[in-house]
Amino acid sequence: GAVVSQHPSWVICKSGTSVKIECRSLDFQATTMFWYRQFPKQSLMLMATSNEGSKATYEQGVEKDKFLINHASLTLSTLTVTSAHPEDSSFYICSARSLPGLEVYEQYFGPGTRLTVT
């Protein structure tokens, strides 16, 4: 299967600071990447869809000015949590789908980034 990496795997930051999380597709090109958040014992929650070279599409209720997404290349998308607060502490996971082809549509997840805001 395709490999997606995330960096960092965990981060602790102080309230009010910003944190950047990187998502990379290592062995395929990804026109579309997705950012999810997951709180303990809860379901995945899609935050936004990131398309290479264009603005991200945010899900309802997700503040686009707080969660900045940049998808500058076919292998890299970044999520910046700005002015982080303790309630932003969560498990952030990206996923990527390969370039469109035939009927195949598969989405691969990165290992996730655990953010703790103190």
Add this chain to the structure above:
Amino acid sequence: QKEVEQNSGPLSVPEGAIASLNCTYSDRGSQSFFWYRQYSGKSPELIMSIYSNGDKEDGRFTAQLNKASQYVSLLIRDSQPSDSATYLCAGKPQGGSEKLVFGKGMKLTVNP
């Protein structure tokens, strides 16, 4: 609202048994379905994808799709304790959106 519903679970089976996980979906136009496995504290891992009616087998896993009844299932044969995880069903709705719709997941425990 396009939804994917999974049995609430949890499901507990003895080692060596068959575990059966089911989900239904509301969007009749959905064509692609996926099963992900998520271990506690880890991200989801794609284990099966299915696009056509019928069965698709991969090792101990069999995915089944019935578009007329709008359900997808995953069978795990010869269940092992290492299969203990939360299993997520996901579908791609018809249309231009690239995003998947996920079920809430079912926790499977395989008892040695």
